[in-house]
Amino acid sequence: MSFMKIEEALAESEKVLTSKRFEHVKRVTDTAINLAKKYNGDEYKVGLAAALHDYAKDMDYTVLKKWIKAELDLPKDLLHHHTELWHGPVGSKMANRIFLIDDQDILNAIRYHTTGRQHMTQVEKIVFLADYIEPGRNFPAVAKGRELADNDLDLACHYALENSIQFLISKKQPIYPDTFFAFNDFTERLLN
Numbered sequence: 001m002s003f004m005k006i007e008e009a010l011a012e013s014e015k016v017l018t019s020k021r022f023e024h025v026k027r028v029t030d031t032a033i034n035l036a037k038k039y040n041g042d043e044y045k046v047g048l049a050a051a052l053h054d055y056a057k058d059m060d061y062t063v064l065k066k067w068i069k070a071e072l073d074l075p076k077d078l079l080h081h082h083t084e085l086w087h088g089p090v091g092s093k094m095a096n097r098i099f100l101i102d103d104q105d106i107l108n109a110i111r112y113h114t115t116g117r118q119h120m121t122q123v124e125k126i127v128f129l130a131d132y133i134e135p136g137r138n139f140p141a142v143a144k145g146r147e148l149a150d151n152d153l154d155l156a157c158h159y160a161l162e163n164s165i166q167f168l169i170s171k172k173q174p175i176y177p178d179t180f181f182a183f184n185d186f187t188e189r190l191l192n
């Protein structure tokens with residue numbers, strides 16, 4: 001259960017984020033709630049997860065590193081990947097420990113919002129996509145991402161992952177395994 005209101009979660013994020021990042025978080029929250037309405041999803045769960053999805057994003061990486069080391073069920077291989085990948089897993093632990101959120105779906109939506117993963121739930125897909133297509137995003141692939149998100153969550157997630165992987169490869173960046181697991185999962189489902 002979680003008793004935190006979305007407004008309260010937003011207020012907590014506002015305390016720890018730059019104003020620019022907080023504006024992004026509000027747009028992701030609105031986008032996620034709208035997607036939930038469209039797909040008959042859980043507006044509260046996606047709204048709460050979206051309101052907290054970047055909670056750890058502006059924190060010092062030495063703080064994030066301590067959390068990864070201390071939390072037994074956070075994978076230690078994160079420490080060998082880009083620090084950009086740390087704020088989702090750590091943010092979900094903070095949501096649990098500081099705000100006492102124990103709904104696994106909400107926690108996973110925060111945890112996997114950057115990479116995705118295999119077997120994403122509808123709540124996870126919606127938060128992942130809302131982060132990708134919120135109205136403040138303006139990279140070339142975003143128009144098609146919005147169009148797909150309007151019609152099919154799986155196709156939209158597949159497209160977002162495909163584009164992100166291509167972008168990372170073009171930048172000669174390593175790709176975290178969960179990103180591949182997510183991409184393969186959606187690809188296999190689209191073949192069937």
Ligand code: DGI
Binds near residue numbers: 024114
């Ligand atoms: O926190 P946001 O900026 O709103 O968005 P995000 O959490 O989706 O992405 C943060 C960054 O992480 C973004 O610049 C892309 C990068 N990223 C996503 N997946 C991977 C990744 N970077 C690496 N190295 N590997 C990945 O698999």
Ligand code: FE
Binds near residue numbers: 053054057087088114
């Ligand atoms: Fe993020």
Ligand code: FE
Binds near residue numbers: 024028053054
């Ligand atoms: Fe974000």
